[in-house]
Structures are given as C-alpha cells and as structure tokens.
Amino acid sequence: xxxxxxxxxxxxxxxxxxxxxxxxxxxxxxxxxxxxxxxxxxxxxxxxxxxxxxxxxxxxxxxxxxxxxxxxxxxxxxxxxxxxxxxxxxxxxxxxxxxxxxxxxxxxxxxxxxxxxxxxxxxxxxxxxxxxxxxxxxxxxxxxxxxxxxxxxxxxxxxxxxxxxxxxxxxxxxxxxxxxxxxxxxxxxxxxxxxxxxxxxxxxxxxxxxxxxxxxxxxxxxxxxxxxxxxxxxxxxxxxxxxxxxxxxxxxxxxxxxxxxxxxxxxxxxxxxxxxxxxxxxxxxxxxxxxxxxxxxxxxxxxxxxxxxxxxxxxxxxxxxxxxxxxxxxxxxxxxxx
Amino acid sequence: xxxxxxxxxxxxxxxxxxxxxxxxxxxxxxxxxxxxxxxxxxxxxxxxxxxxxxxxxxxxxxxxxxxxxxxxxxxxxxxxxxxxxxxxxxxxxxxxxxxxxxxxxxxxxxxxxxxxxxxxxxxxxxxxxxxxxxxxxxxxxxxxxxxxxxxxxxxxxxxxxxxxxxxxxxxxxxxxxxxxxxxxxxxxxxxxxxxxxxxxxxxxxxxxxxxxxxxxxxxxxxxxxxxxxxxxxxxxxxxxxxxxxxxxxxxxxxxxxxxxxxxxxxxxxxxxxxxxxxxxxxxxxxxxxxxxxxxxxxxxxxxxxxxxxxxxxxxxxxxxxxxxxxxxxxxxxxxxxxxxxxxxxxxxxxxxxxxxxxxxxxxxxxxxxxxxxxxxxxxxxxxxxxxxxxxxxxxxxxxxxxxxxxxxxxxxxxxxxxxxxxxxxxxxxxxxxxxxxxxxxxxxxxxxxxxxxxxxxxxxxxxxxxxxxxxxxxxxxxxxxxxxxxxxxxxxxxxxxxxxxxxxxxxxxxxxxxxxxxxxxxxxxxxxxxxxxxxxxxxxxxxxxxxxxxxxx
Numbered sequence: 001x002x003x004x005x006x007x008x009x010x011x012x013x014x015x016x017x018x019x020x021x022x023x024x025x026x027x028x029x030x031x032x033x034x035x036x037x038x039x040x041x042x043x044x045x046x047x048x049x050x051x052x053x054x055x056x057x058x059x060x061x062x063x064x065x066x067x068x069x070x071x072x073x074x075x076x077x078x079x080x081x082x083x084x085x086x087x088x089x090x091x092x093x094x095x096x097x098x099x100x101x102x103x104x105x106x107x108x109x110x111x112x113x114x115x116x117x118x119x120x121x122x123x124x125x126x127x128x129x130x131x132x133x134x135x136x137x138x139x140x141x142x143x144x145x146x147x148x149x150x151x152x153x154x155x156x157x158x159x160x161x162x163x164x165x166x167x168x169x170x171x172x173x174x175x176x177x178x179x180x181x182x183x184x185x186x187x188x189x190x191x192x193x194x195x196x197x198x199x200x201x202x203x204x205x206x207x208x209x210x211x212x213x214x215x216x217x218x219x220x221x222x223x224x225x226x227x228x229x230x231x232x233x234x235x236x237x238x239x240x241x242x243x244x245x246x247x248x249x250x251x252x253x254x255x256x257x258x259x260x261x262x263x264x265x266x267x268x269x270x271x272x273x274x275x276x277x278x279x280x281x282x283x284x285x286x287x288x289x290x291x292x293x294x295x296x297x298x299x300x301x302x303x304x305x306x307x308x309x310x311x312x313x314x315x316x317x318x319x320x321x322x323x324x325x326x327x328x329x330x331x332x333x334x335x336x337x338x
Numbered sequence: 339x340x341x342x343x344x345x346x347x348x349x350x351x352x353x354x355x356x357x358x359x360x361x362x363x364x365x366x367x368x369x370x371x372x373x374x375x376x377x378x379x380x381x382x383x384x385x386x387x388x389x390x391x392x393x394x395x396x397x398x399x400x401x402x403x404x405x406x407x408x409x410x411x412x413x414x415x416x417x418x419x420x421x422x423x424x425x426x427x428x429x430x431x432x433x434x435x436x437x438x439x440x441x442x443x444x445x446x447x448x449x450x451x452x453x454x455x456x457x458x459x460x461x462x463x464x465x466x467x468x469x470x471x472x473x474x475x476x477x478x479x480x481x482x483x484x485x486x487x488x489x490x491x492x493x494x495x496x497x498x499x500x501x502x503x504x505x506x507x508x509x510x511x512x513x514x515x516x517x518x519x520x521x522x523x524x525x526x527x528x529x530x531x532x533x534x535x536x537x538x539x540x541x542x543x544x545x546x547x548x549x550x551x552x553x554x555x556x557x558x559x560x561x562x563x564x565x566x567x568x569x570x571x572x573x574x575x576x577x578x579x580x581x582x583x584x585x586x587x588x589x590x591x592x593x594x595x596x597x598x599x600x601x602x603x604x605x606x607x608x609x610x611x612x613x614x615x616x617x618x619x620x621x622x623x624x625x626x627x628x629x630x631x632x633x634x635x636x637x638x639x640x641x642x643x644x645x646x647x648x649x650x651x652x653x654x655x656x657x658x659x660x661x662x663x664x665x666x667x668x669x670x671x672x673x674x675x676x677x678x679x680x681x682x683x684x685x686x687x688x689x690x691x692x693x694x695x696x697x698x699x700x701x702x703x704x705x706x707x708x709x710x711x712x713x714x715x716x717x718x719x720x721x722x723x724x725x726x727x728x729x730x731x732x733x734x735x736x737x738x739x740x741x742x743x744x745x746x747x748x749x750x751x752x753x754x755x756x757x758x759x760x761x762x763x764x765x766x767x768x769x770x771x772x773x774x775x776x777x778x779x780x781x782x783x784x785x786x787x788x789x790x791x792x793x794x795x796x797x798x799x800x801x802x803x804x805x806x807x808x809x810x811x812x813x814x815x816x817x818x819x820x821x822x823x824x825x826x827x828x829x830x831x832x833x834x835x836x837x838x839x840x841x842x843x844x845x846x847x848x849x850x851x852x853x854x855x856x857x858x859x860x861x862x863x864x865x866x867x868x869x870x871x872x873x874x875x876x877x878x879x880x881x882x883x884x885x886x887x888x889x890x891x
Contacts, residue, residue, distance in 0.1 A: 079619035086618025293735035
C-alpha cells in the first residue's frame with residue numbers, strides 16, 4: 001500500500017473510531033477504567049464470596065466463633081481487663097473467606113459487606129445516572145427545541161430545582177419518603193426499596209444534565225441543517241431524534257462517568273446519614289456509618305469503604321476526563337498542537 | 339443472733355459517723371475551684387418549668403428549690419422526700435386532698451429579692467401559663483387546674499393554691515387524693531421562681547434562683563457558667579446542701595470521643611453523654627478509678643403496636659418476647675456490667691418490682707435464654723407468618739444496632755422485617771403518632787419519680803393513648819379495661835397504704851408483661867467518667883450525679 005493510499009484510509013476513519021483511538025492512547029484513562037472494572041467485577045461477585053465464605057453479611061452474629069490457626073476465636077471479644085467493659089469485634093484476619101477485614105459491631109464479616117455494599121452503591125449510582133440522563137436529556141431537548149413558553153416553563157422549573165443545595169434537597173426528599181415510601185397513583189415504591197435513593201438522586205441532578213443539553217439544542221436549533229429540515233416540513237420529533245440527538249450524544253457519553261462518580265458520592269452521603277440504603281442492607285455509606293462507632297478500636301471498618309469510594313470516584317473522574325478529551329473536538333486541537 | 343446483729347449494726351453506725359466528718363469540715367478543706375463539665379449540646383431551654391431533660395434536671399439541683407425536694411443522698415435514701423423551701427413536710431387534711439406548707443423565712447433569691455408566699459402562688463400559676471409539659475398530667479389534680487389548662491393566660495388556680503401572707507403558709511387543694519403529689523412537687527417543674535418572672539419560655543435567659551448556685555452566663559452554642567448565689571445560706575443539708583466548687587463551667591459542642599480525651603488529659607472533669615462504645619474496654623482497664631457505675635430506674639423496650647397487624651395478635655407479640663436474646667442486647671449495650679436483661683416493665687429495686695420473666699427458656703423470676711422454637715410455634719399459631727414488619731429506631735449507634743439485631747430475630751421466626759433509623763430528634767414523637775402506622779420500635783423510658791405508676795400507668799393505661807397525636811406515650815396503643823381499673827385502684831390505694839398499693843402494682847406489672855404490649859430488652863446502668871481530681875462522687879437515684887457535692891481541690 002502506498003503512503004498516499006494509507007493516508008487516504010486514515011482520513012476515512014469515522015469520528016467514533018478516531019475518538020476510540022485517541023482514548024486508547026490515554027494511559028491514565030485506560031488504567032482508571034481498568035481499576036473501575038475490577039471494582040465492579042469484585043462487587044458483582046459479592047454473593048459468590050459470601051457463599052464461599054459461608055457468611056451471612058446481613059444477620060447479626062454476635063455469638064459466632066471462628067477458627068484461626070486451629071484455635072477458636074469469638075467474633076466479638078469481651079474486654080477481660082479491669083471492669084470488663086465493652087465488646088470489640090475481631091480485627092482483620094487477612095485470610096480470604098474468614099473475616100478478612102474483621103467484623104463490625106454486629107459481628108458481620110466486613111469483607112462480605114464491603115462487596116455487597118459496593119454492589120448496591122454501583123447499582124444505585126448507575127441506575128440514577130440512567131434516570132438523570134433520560135429525564136435531563138428529555139427536558140433539555142424539549143426546552144431547547146420548542147422554545148417559547150415551553151422553554152420558559154421548563155427552564156424556570158429546572159432553575160427552581162437547581163436553586164436548592166443538592167444535598168439539602170436530597171436529604172429532605174429522603175426524610176419525607178424513607179419511612180413511608182412513595183405512592184403516586186398506581187406507582188408504589190415501598191420504604192426500604194433501592195428505588196427510593198435511585199429516584200431521589202436521579203431527580204436532584206436532572207438540571208445538572210438538562211441545562212447544558214438545552215444550551216446545545218438551542219444552538220443546534222438555529223443551525224442550517226435543522227432550519228433546512230424544518231423548511232422541508234420534516235416533523236419536529238423526527239428532527240429531534242435524527243438530527244439533534246446524534247449531535248449531543250458525545251456530551252451525554254461524557255456525562256456518564258462524571259454522573260456515576262457524583263451519584264456514588266451522593267448515595268454514600270445519604271446512606272451515611274441513614275436516609276439512603278436501609279439496614280441491614282449495605283452500601284459503602286452505611287458501612288462507614290457502622291464503622292464510625294469503631295474508629296478507635298477498628299478503624300478499618302470505616303476506612304476501607306471510604307477508600308473504595310475514593311478509588312471508584314477518582315477512577316471514574318479520570319476516565320471521564322479522558323473520554324471528554326477524546327470526544328471533544330477542541331481537545332483534538334489541543335493535542336494537535338502538542 | 340438477733341442481739342449480735344443489733345450490736346454489729348450499732349458499731350457500723352458509730353464507725354460510719356466517725357469515718358464521715360461533718361460536711362462543714364470537708365467544706366473547709368475542699369471548697370473552691372472550678373468544675374468543668376462537657377456535653378455535646380445544651381439541654382434546651384433554661385426555664386425549669388419547661389425543660390424536661392435529664393441533663394437539665396440534673397443541673398437544676400443545686401440551683402432551684404421547690405417546697406419539697408428529693409434528699410440529696412445516695413442509694414434508696416435519695417428517693418425520699420424532705421422539706422426544702424417549706425419548713426416541714428405538709429400537714430395533710432380533708433381526706434388527703436389538702437396539703438398545708440409553712441414557708442421558711444429569710445430565704446432570698448439570687449437577685450436579692452426575698453422569697454415569699456406570693457412567689458409560690460405565682461410559680462404554680464406559671465406552670466400552667468407557660469404550658470409546662472407536665473401541667474396537664476402531674477399537676478392537673480390541683481383545684482382550678484382544669485380552667486388553667488383551658489385558658490392558660492388567665493390562670494389563677496383559684497381555690498387550688500391559697501396563700502396566707504400573715505401566717506406564711508400555702509395551702510394546696512386537690513380535686514382528689516394523690517399519693518404521688520409530693521414527688522411531683524419535688525420535680526424541677528414545680529420549683530419556686532420570683533413572682534415577677536415572665537410567663538413565657540425564658541429560653542436562654544437565666545431565672546433568679548434560691549439554691550447555693552445561680553446561672554450567671556449561658557450560650558446554647560458554647561456553654562453555661564454556674565456560680566455561687568451570694569444570697570444563699572444553707573437551711574437544710576439534706577434538701578439543699580452548700581456545694582464545694584465555686585464555679586461549674588458546662589461547655590457544649592465537643593464530640594464524645596474528644597470529651598473522653600479531655601477528661602483523660604485533665605482538661606475537663608465529667609461528660610454528660612454516654613461514653614463511646616469503642617472506648618469502654620480501654621477506660622474499663624486503664625481508668626477504673628475514674629469510672630462510676632450506678633443503677634438507673636430505666637427501661638429499654640420495644641413497643642409493639644397492639645392495634646396493627648401482626649401485633650394486634652397477642653400470640654405474635656409473645657412470640658417476639660420469647661425470641662429475643664436479651665444477652666445479645668446486653669452485649670450490644672456494652673456488657674453485663676452496664677446492663678441487665680429484663681422481661682417485665684418495672685425496673686429492679688423500684689417500688690412494686692417483683693422479679694418476673696415468663697418469656698424465657700425456663701420461665702420464672704429471671705430471664706435465662708431465648709426460646710426460639712416456642713416463638714416459631716406461636717408465629718405459626720397466630721397465622722401471621724410471612725407478614726411484613728418495620729422497626730423504627732433512633733439514628734444512634736446503639737439504637738440502630740438493636741434494631742438490626744431485632745430485624746434478624748424477626749426474620750428468623752418467620753416475618754419479613756426491615757429497620758428504619760430516624761433522627762433522634764424526631765423518632766420519639768414519630769413512633770407515638772398512630773398516623774405513622776409504626777408496627778414496632780425501640781425506645782427507652784426513664785422514671786420521672788419513684789412510683790410504679792410512672793411506668794405502668796403512663797406507658798400502658800388507656801388514657802395515655804391518643805389517636806393521631808405526637809404525645810401518645812402509650813406507644814403500643816395497649817388498652818385493657820380490667821388492667822386499667824386495677825391501676826386506678828392501685829393509685830387510690832397508695833394514698834392510704836403504699837405497701838399494699840405496691841403489691842397491687844407488682845400484680846399489674848405481671849399482667850401487662852404477660853400481654854406483651856412491649857418487649858422488655860434490658861435495664862441500663864449509668865457510667866460516669868470523671869477526671870482524677872474529682873472527689874466525693876455521689877450518685878442520687880433520682881437526678882444522677884450530685885455535681886456540686888463533688889470537689890475538685
């Protein structure tokens with residue numbers, strides 16, 4: 001193949017292939033993605049781990065006794081010195097499947113709870129991200145494309161929602177719904193359901209997605225290809241789906257890891273405040289809350305889920321940055337100069 | 339043998355009096371200094387007619403006085419009533435409905451005003467004018483109280499509290515005899531304040547006092563300074579003794595962990611809040627001399643809603659009572675040193691208490707072990723298996739862990755259970771309101787005064803249940819007309835024969851326990867951690883540590 005032909009074949013690569021190729025060269029982004037995928041895989045293996053370890057991470061086992069090097073060791077150790085006050089859960093055994101990270105104040109295996117907690121945290125963050133992207137995109141598309149009174153009403157609603165401090169709004173919604181659940185017509189969500197934190201987190205971040213999408217749609221609405229389609233009599237919904245939506249897809253893709261990270265933090269905060277995932281179910285936030293009472297004697301109970309949140313959020317943010325660089329044309333210009 | 343015992347007792351008494359020098363001698367040696375106390379937050383309003391917290395009531399002891407007081411003593415003596423601002427205990431007439439007190443002379447408030455009978459009348463009116471939290475219960479039996487409750491602002495208690503300025507007497511007239519009235523008069527809600535005290539919640543503004551101390555500064559976000567009342571002269575050592583420290587400095591805002599460290603370092607002398615559970619082992623082994631464990635007349639329990647499925651079925655309630663492992667709960671609370679398992683309502687060593695536990699592997703006087711098989715059988719028989727149960731707990735480490743444990747117990751006997759922790763500020767009122775449809779909860783009850791009725795009548799009488807109200811302290815919604823009639827009989831009997839009344843209360847305790855409207859969990863103990871320099875620690879069973887009877891130098 002001559003160099004001219006090779007150059008031509010390079011020119012014919014589509015924008016997605018280019019973006020992927022660019023992303024593949026971003027080592028930090030790929031490493032972050034790999035770290036995040038390992039965490040996801042580990043968390044999804046939670047039921048297998050619990051089964052293999054023969055532990056129930058949701059039941060109190062204060063009287064359990066385990067074997068370490070042939071010796072019987074109680075999971076909750078009573079102080080034997082002085083007045084004999086208090087019980088301390090067993091610390092890390094560093095033996096996989098046998099209280100690797102020790103026990104919490106209910107005598108439960110922290111490692112098994114950490115994996116189950118991660119599973120819930122990821123599920124909630126992921127589902128809330130999908131919820132936010134669907135409704136945020138819908139609101140942004142409608143407001144930006146139809147304009148006029150529709151835009152005014154929707155934009156003001158989004159402004160009102162965005163005017164509330166995010167955490168305050170999420171906490172308020174959680175407190176109202178956590179004990180009784182939600183019942184709107186035929187839709188009923190029981191208290192304690194994971195759908196409650198998903199919807200609450202999803203709702204509070206809708207303006208975060210809808211506002212920039214609306215801005216992009218507003219610009220696209222006045223572009224020549226859209227005006228031409230309108231003048232040709234193409235129906236509005238078709239223009240939205242076929243002409244505008246594909247042009248905002250890259251923005252939506254960039255939103256995914258960033259929203260995931262944001263949602264994980266929000267979920268952890270709500271669960272830490274007892275208004276997210278409800279006991280005995282676990283999330284990283286609830287495990288930190290459980291560990292708070294053990295900071296002095298068993299700091300790992302709180303530190304490990306904290307570390308898991310930090311690593312997950314950091315890997316999502318770094319990957320999100322790489323994805324944005326790959327998909328954003330302006331970043332190509334920047335890279336081209338290098 | 340009897341003679342020998344008497345001789346030994348006399349010798350012990352003599353030795354005791356020889357070993358314990360008069361308070362005056364101790365005062366000379368240890369008087370002075372500043373005692374530093376810590377709490378995570380202030381106890382709410384400073385107004386003693388309104389504040390209804392352990393923290394507030396404890397602090398009021400060396401500051402305010404009522405006509406009578408609980409003796410400032412340790413042990414069971416601390417439950418006895420002694421005259422305080424009154425010269426002597428009242429003379430009782432009119433078939434137990436009239437109480438006449440003679441006011442002591444020469445007592446001044448901290449602002450220099452003389453104490454007079456008009457202050458007593460105004461204070462009783464003020465209980466109603468500020469809508470005190472117990473005005474409708476403890477003091478509703480005073481003649482004229484009904485009108486005061488209906489129209490608080492124009493309350494006069496006409497015919498109820500009558501003052502004779504010349505004779506220096508106050509006559510209290512009741513609509514019917516009340517065996518517990520002296521206890522109620524000894525509570526902070528009935529202390530005597532200057533007649534010109536505004537009839538509104540004084541919030542952060544200190545009210546002049548008659549005790550050896552007065553509140554000289556208060557900031558709910560920072561702290562409270564309590565200093566000596568310059569007008570105080572001791573009139574009764576048993577009711578209101580002079581204190582040792584010159585100043586009590588009560589600081590707010592430090593976390594429990596930080597408070598423990600401050601006390602260990604000698605920067606503070608005591609903390610109000612419970613010690614963090616993960617410090618118990620360390621403190622119990624390294625700071626034994628600084629720890630004081632005292633019994634409390636209190637009850638940790640799990641009310642079961644007797645008006646909602648599944649616990650409208652007595653068998654379902656009894657099943658839960660059988661299944662709960664009290665030893666595990668004791669473990670969660672810090673171990674046997676800090677709590678004891680219970681099945682019944684009345685706490686140990688409380689009037690009317692007789693050991694009783696039907697919900698045990700070996701039913702009898704004491705709880706021995708859970709009977710999960712029996713519990714499962716009762717769930718089957720009740721036909722409630724598989725029903726959903728939600729347990730509402732406080733959002734605190736202990737309450738949450740108890741909730742999680744109870745959830746696993748309910749699951750193990752066939753229910754589909756979950757736990758909801760709710761902010762501590764809301765949980766207690768939330769679980770009382772029937773609109774919230776709470777099936778099961780975890781809460782505590784601490785006595786107001788040492789009478790069986792303060793547990794049984796208040797927590798389980800039909801009158802204590804109010805549909806749709808945040809103040810329905812009968813959380814279980816339990817109402818048994820027969821038991822109610824017996825409680826009324828015991829209250830009436832107490833006026834003439836307290837021993838017989840206590841016997842009847844013991845029988846009522848057993849009947850209520852059998853019906854299982856609530857599951858008794860454990861009786862807690864109070865653990866006080868003081869600095870090395872604190873001496874003469876005395877624990878009063880009514881108001882806990884007598885702060886100013888300890889010295890710091």
